[in-house]
Amino acid sequence: MAARSHPTARQVRLGTELRKLREAAGLKAREVAAFLNSTSAQMSQVEAGIAAVSAERIRRLAAHYACTNEALIDALADMAGDRKRGWWDDYRGVLPQVNLDVAEAEHHATFLREVVITHVPGLLQTPDYARAVFRYMRPELPESELAPRVEHRMRRRAVIEGDSATPYETIVHEFALRIRVADRQASLNQLRWILDQIEQGHATVRVIPTDQDGFAGADASMMYMGGPLPPLDTGLRDAPTGTLFIDAEAQLERLRTLFLKVEKASLEPTASRDFIRRLTKEL
16 A cells, blocks of 8 residues: 555545445454455545555455445556556646646536536636736736646636536626626626626536625535546535545535535526527626
């Protein structure tokens, strides 16, 4: 079991799922360590994502835990065996780890659902829009650090484009579409880009108008990523301390419910497209 100094969110998630299986079996880490002729410390490292674990060992553990969910076992084995370098690794040591984790999570998602209240969704941002956001939020960044952030955000868009694109649905508040993070031309280009993504089928966009009654979800921003099966879904929410990766079933259910609630307050996709078209004429 090779040790890692900085496990990714995906590696941590694999360890978390293995811990859940062990606890469901009513076994302690030291008992499993003895079964594997290992140590409790090594088991803790595996379940923390710090130590690597092979697909073969995952299947052995699953059998020891009497886990009969073959789909889950296969999915966890795939997570362990998928160690190929992704494009996001180009930014390792350049951007914060969470940026890489988000890109990797999007890459492996089976579907993406997002709610955004104050900004245009990152996957739909133009370079000018993204640059304005990063510059305003982090005015101390020199160009050498600003440029890779913008570039990374643009490369994330690949997940919703191309023949193997991931289905992406986003709900955006009218405020986010109207706020000029840069200038008028940048805002106009941004709205046109969103329309282009809609027309090309890269995104399903719903808009919440400012005059919508009964919408109290100002803090509803979140991303929901489908896993290979529902127990492996992932939620993302921003917090004062940074981006939170959510994997507990009760919290995932809350996010699913939240998305449906916000969806009810939004316009249908066709009406939303027409709404954005009207906004471009008002600029």
